[in-house]
Amino acid sequence: MNRVRHMSALGLLFIVMLFELAAFALLSLRDGKFDVWALAFALALIALLFFQYVCLLWISRYADRFLLVIANLLAAIGMIVQYRLSPETAFRQLLLYGVGMVAMFVCVGLMHKPAVFRKLNWAMIVASLALLGVLLIVGKEQGGAKNWITIAGFSFQPSEFVKVALVFIAANYLTEQSGWRDWLPSAIFAILVCGLLVMERDLGAALLVAGTYLIIFYTATGDVRTTLIGLGAGCCGAVASYYIFDHVRARVAIWKNPWATYETSGYQIAQGLMAIASGGAWGLGLTQGLPKSIPAYNTDYIFAVICEEFGLIFGIAVITLYLMFIIRGALVALYARDRYLMLVAFGCTVLITLQSFIIIGGVIKLIPLTGITMPFVSHGGSSLIASMMLLGILEGIAMRNGDMLEDAMDQAMEQDRLANLSKGEDHAE
Amino acid sequence: MQSNTRKYIKAMLALFCAMFLVLCVYLVYIVGAYGTRWFTSPYNSRVQAQKSNVQAGRIADRNGELLAYTADSGERFYSTDKARRRAICHVVGDSYGQTVGAESMFAKYLLGFDQDVADRFVETLSSGVRMGSSVMLTIDAKLCDYAYDLMNDYWGSVVLLNYKTGEILCSVSQPTFDPNYMEDYIEGRKELAASAMVDRVTMGKYTPGSTFKTVTLIAALRYLPGVTERTFDCDGALVFDRETGKYLPDVAVDDSDFTQSTTQSYDREKEGAEDTGAEPDTVQKYSIVRDYQSQYHGEITLFEAYAKSCNHVFAQLALEVGAAKMAQTARELCIGDEFLFDDLLLYTSSYAKPDTQLNLAWSGVGQYKDLMTPMQMCMLTAAVANDGVMMQPRLLSKVVTKNNYVRFTQSSKTYKTILSAAEAEIVQQAMLGTIKSGTGTSAAVKGYAVGGKTGTAEISSNKTVNTHAWFTGFVQNDEHPLAVCVILEQAGGGGSKAAPLAGKLLSKAISLGY
Numbered sequence: 019m020n021r022v023r024h025m026s027a028l029g030l031l032f033i034v035m036l037f038e039l040a041a042f043a044l045l046s047l048r049d050g051k052f053d054v055w056a057l058a059f060a061l062a063l064i065a066l067l068f069f070q071y072v073c074l075l076w077i078s079r080y081a082d083r084f085l086l087v088i089a090n091l092l093a094a095i096g097m098i099v100q101y102r103l104s105p106e107t108a109f110r111q112l113l114l115y116g117v118g119m120v121a122m123f124v125c126v127g128l129m130h131k132p133a134v135f136r137k138l139n140w141a142m143i144v145a146s147l148a149l150l151g152v153l154l155i156v157g158k159e160q161g162g163a164k165n166w167i168t169i170a171g172f173s174f175q176p177s178e179f180v181k182v183a184l185v186f187i188a189a190n191y192l193t194e195q196s197g198w199r200d201w202l203p204s205a206i207f208a209i210l211v212c213g214l215l216v217m218e219r220d221l222g223a224a225l226l227v228a229g230t231y232l233i234i235f236y237t238a239t240g241d242v243r244t245t246l247i248g249l250g251a252g253c254c255g256a257v258a259s260y261y262i263f264d265h266v267r268a269r270v271a272i273w274k275n276p277w278a279t280y281e282t283s284g285y286q287i288a289q290g291l292m293a294i295a296s297g298g299a300w301g302l303g304l305t306q307g308l309p310k311s312i313p314a315y316n317t318d319y320i321f322a323v324i325c326e327e328f329g330l331i332f333g334i335a336v337i338t339l340y341l342m343f344i345i346r347g348a349l350v351a352l353y354a355r356d357r358y359l360m361l362v363a364f365g366c367t368v369l370i371t372l373q374s375f376i377i378i379g380g381v382i383k384l385i386p387l388t389g390i391t392m393p394f395v396s397h398g399g400s401s402l403i404a405s406m407m408l409l410g411i412l413e414g415i416a417m418r419n420g421d422m423l424e425d426a427m428d429q430a431m432e433q434d435r436l437a438n439l440s441k442g443e444d445h446a447e
Numbered sequence: 448m449q450s451n452t453r454k455y456i457k458a459m460l461a462l463f464c465a466m467f468l469v470l471c472v473y474l475v476y477i478v479g480a481y482g483t484r485w486f487t488s489p490y491n492s493r494v495q496a497q498k499s500n501v502q503a504g505r506i507a508d509r510n511g512e513l514l515a516y517t518a519d520s521g522e523r524f525y526s527t528d529k530a531r532r533r534a535i536c537h538v539v540g541d542s543y544g545q546t547v548g549a550e551s552m553f554a555k556y557l558l559g560f561d562q563d564v565a566d567r568f569v570e571t572l573s574s575g576v577r578m579g580s581s582v583m584l585t586i587d588a589k590l591c592d593y594a595y596d597l598m599n600d601y602w603g604s605v606v607l608l609n610y611k612t613g614e615i616l617c618s619v620s621q622p623t624f625d626p627n628y629m630e631d632y633i634e635g636r637k638e639l640a641a642s643a644m645v646d647r648v649t650m651g652k653y654t655p656g657s658t659f660k661t662v663t664l665i666a667a668l669r670y671l672p673g674v675t676e677r678t679f680d681c682d683g684a685l686v687f688d689r690e691t692g693k694y695l696p697d698v699a700v701d702d703s704d705f706t707q708s709t710t711q712s713y714d715r716e717k718e719g720a721e722d723t724g725a726e727p728d729t730v731q732k733y734s735i736v737r738d739y740q741s742q743y744h745g746e747i748t749l750f751e752a753y754a755k756s757c758n759h760v761f762a763q764l765a766l767e768v769g770a771a772k773m774a775q776t777a778r779e780l781c782i783g784d785e786f787l788f789d790d791l792l793l794y795t796s797s798y799a800k801p802d803t804q805l806n807l808a809w810s811g812v813g814q815y816k817d818l819m820t821p822m823q824m825c826m827l828t829a830a831v832a833n834d835g836v837m838m839q840p841r842l843l844s845k846v847v848t849k850n851n852y853v854r855f856t857q858s859s860k861t862y863k864t865i866l867s868a869a870e871a872e873i874v875q876q877a878m879l880g881t882i883k884s885g886t887g888t889s890a891a892v893k894g895y896a897v898g899g900k901t902g903t904a905e906i907s908s909n910k911t912v913n914t915h916a917w918f919t920g921f922v923q924n925d926e927h928p929l930a931v932c933v934i935l936e937q938a939g940g941g942g943s944k945a946a947p948l949a950g951k952l953l954s955k956a957i958s959l960g961y
Contacts, residue, residue, distance in 0.1 A: 233459055236455060236459070237452055237455040237456050237459055238452060238455075240451050240452070240454075240455055277488075280490060288485075288488075288490060289490075291481075291485045292485045292486065292488055292490065292491040292493070293493075294474075294478060294482075294485075295478060295481070295482040295483070295484075295485035295486040295491075296485075296486050296491065296493045296560070298478075298482070298560070298561075300563065302493075302560070307493065308492055308493045308496055311492050311493075330474065330475065330478055333474060334471050334474065334475070337467055337470050337471055337474075338467075338471075340467065341463070341464065341467045344460070344463055344467075345460065345464075348456060348457075348459075348460045348463075351456055352453055352456055352457070357452065360452060360453075360456075361452075364456055364459075368459075371463050371466075375466055375467070375470065378470055379470060382470070382473060382474050382477060383477065384469070384470065384473045
């Protein structure tokens with residue numbers, strides 16, 4: 019059984035490798051010149067993938083290979099598109115991917131001692147609120163949202179890391195289940211974070227945090243009434259913000275009809291839709307489209323670029339990849355033998371779920387667009403590193419699940435042996 | 448408790464699966480439904496950009512007459528005949544993406560966006576220049592020339608459909624432009640009428656006037672049982688309270704008291720009080736609905752009222768049916784549908800639910816805020832002729848690659864069945880009556896049973912502005928399934944101006960074998 023799983027994961031790895039090689043070979047022949055850097059890029063990408071695969075399995079044979087390969091495939095798709103759009107940013111992304119990989123391994127290590135996070139609970143709360151608070155004052159505005167901060171030459175997006183902290187904080191308070199006093203601090207924290215994010219106009223992140231907290235809350239407590247009250251409050255908040263903030267109203271108006279304001283606010287959505295429509299089922303072909311006409315083509319709108327050049331069917335495949343990641347993530351949560359770890363694992367899964375749903379849904383005009391990155395795929399260091407951290411956390415928990423299962427089985431076998439032994443003694447008498 | 452959490456996680460996972468399924472289904476749906484429209488959008492810079500990589504294919508009419516081609520220099524030329532270029536300009540479009548015609552609707556084929564990997568590979572090996580496929584349209588250029596001549600410089604449009612297949616045989620809109628000089632128009636070197644680039648067949652929203660009585664007739668058939676057996680007394684005018692728009696059945700009118708009052712009271716309000724002063728004081732109290740040129744028909748049946756286009760009777764029918772049922776009937780007849788045809792961009796026609804009885808009465812005779820595109824009017828007539836089945840209008844016949852391989856042949860598609868066969872039969876009879884002994888006698892074609900409806904749409908309360916002349920009709924013949932719609936802007940009466948043109952066009956089409 020284990021052997022079969024091993025083989026199929028290896029097969030998948032091989033296919034991913036072929037895909038990356040083919041894509042970069044195509045990119046290396048662009049414009050009639052041979053670009054050797056593209057091939058170097060592909061080799062680096064493949065080397066990093068194998069390195070991660072081997073290292074994780076070396077750490078523990080219980081590492082989830084599929085999570086790893088799927089996440090890497092998504093990151094590879096992202097980097098292929100980045101390279102096609104601009105090789106410089108792609109190399110930057112590759113570097114950040116390396117940093118993300120280190121962050122992943124750190125998270126894997128930390129999950130072997132999850133108590134660390136429980137001890138750091140208050141530190142995380144204070145740091146999160148402080149970061150978002152500082153952002154309100156000194157944050158840089160980009161794309162309408164004030165969600166960037168520069169420290170020592172590195173600019174990053176605190177909300178990407180606050181959402182990871184939220185998972186740990188929520189799981190910490192929701193592990194105990196004796197009454198509302200237990201979870202109240204986490205609810206207050208979630209509301210505060212949401213409020214700050216809305217004030218920074220980072221609506222996508224606010225939506226993500228609110229949705230994630232509600233879902234973790236529901237799965238931990240099973241309290242339908244409180245969840246519905248929370249959902250209702252969230253909806254009221256959304257409706258209220260519709261009337262209070264101009265930019266929320268504008269977003270909804272664009273969503274209803276982007277073509278009416280094509281020259282101004284509807285431009286991005288309309289361009290995205292034209293790109294998707296131009297791709298058709300099979301895509302225009304890598305390097306054959308005009309993705310640069312879409313604003314935010316390498317961050318929020320990367321899904322439209324993928325659909326334009328790779329086609330609708332590939333777009334659906336990307337959605338399916340996310341779904342596969344989510345199912346594997348949920349399985350890690352289901353196999354967890356410790357309630358805290360179960361909630362953390364599921365929280366990470368929910369983050370990836372909602373984030374990918376919100377941005378893909380926004381790009382294809384299913385829901386109003388809120389600026390948010392596509393996990394693993396979009397350009398952007400904070401987003402990529404945070405996503406890799408989530409992957410690391412899930413992998414760490416998967417390993418612990420296996421270890422704990424092994425312990426439990428050892429124990430059971432020991433008991434069996436003892437029982438048999440005593441039985442045998444009975445017979446002897 | 449732990450196991451409960453597992454249960455909830457599983458429930459959430461099911462929800463997530465459902466959410467992602469919705470994403471996929473919606474993505475496929477939205478690209479399937481709107482993809483062509485977005486792709487052909489004039490804002491889509493990909494189409495124009497592709498012209499530097501690919502030599503656009505040819506456009507020909509159904510008989511292979513060349514309508515557009517690209518010279519080896521890369522320049523795009525249209526038909527060599529000057530008059531024909533103007534006759535077909537809206538259907539074919541232009542190469543600068545300024546108009547919505549075959550050039551933009553079928554850019555996917557013309558510019559090779561539909562070529563797959565194998566095609567491109569062969570192209571690259573065989574020749575340096577990538578070439579798009581050629582497109583054959585359903586129109587007959589000779590018929591378009593003929594219709595263009597008949598219109599005689601009137602603005603407006605003419606459209607001729609095959610009602611069994613939905614093929615557009617002829618579609619002309621005036622004013623026109625010459626597609627060979629598009630660059631000059633853009634640069635301002637040549638003058639062009641302001642709305643010349645608008646294809647009035649598909650984008651012109653006109654007040655339908657009496658042609659809309661077909662809709663009222665169908666509503667009456669559906670909601671007023673026994674209406675075909677009734678006789679009506681057309682004794683002049685229906686009187687309404689001017690302030691409230693309420694129907695006053697007991698107030699009699701004396702013809703001398705009134706001049707034709709207000710066909711479009713809403714129009715007056717918009718325009719302000721500039722011409723109300725010209726009316727006699729007695730009119731201040733009442734508004735009336737009466738017939739074109741104040742005719743009286745006396746005792747007549749429903750069919751006679753339709754044939755003679757009696758406003759009195761049809762306004763009364765609209766009042767009896769009621770605003771809600773009228774609006775529902777209009778919806779059921781696809782008025783207000785957002786059409787997402789692959790072949791043409793058809794604007795939405797509309798029937799606004801009237802707020803007062805006066806407006807309801809006017810809406811029943813195609814005034815008030817009723818708006819119809821000529822294409823949709825033609826589709827409605829075509830559906831009546833086709834026993835209630837509305838076919839999807841189509842302009843694309845087939846796509847041929849440069850190696851003469853037929854890539855794609857379009858077949859006819861049903862849009863919707865809007866009438867039962869029995870209803871269609873009755874409406875056909877009514878329309879045949881119009882040509883036999885009603886307002887549309889001049890549309891008759893010798894030896895063929897032609898049905899139709901005239902319309903004379905008042906577009907302003909100002910008497911110096913002439914009316915739009917409408918005619919829509921069909922040939923009741925399985926060999927020649929033709930439906931036509933003609934509108935001539937400010938030309939006068941539908942029976943005197945539009946109907947003869949339609950009759951000539953129909954006989955020409957029949958003589959050509961359609």
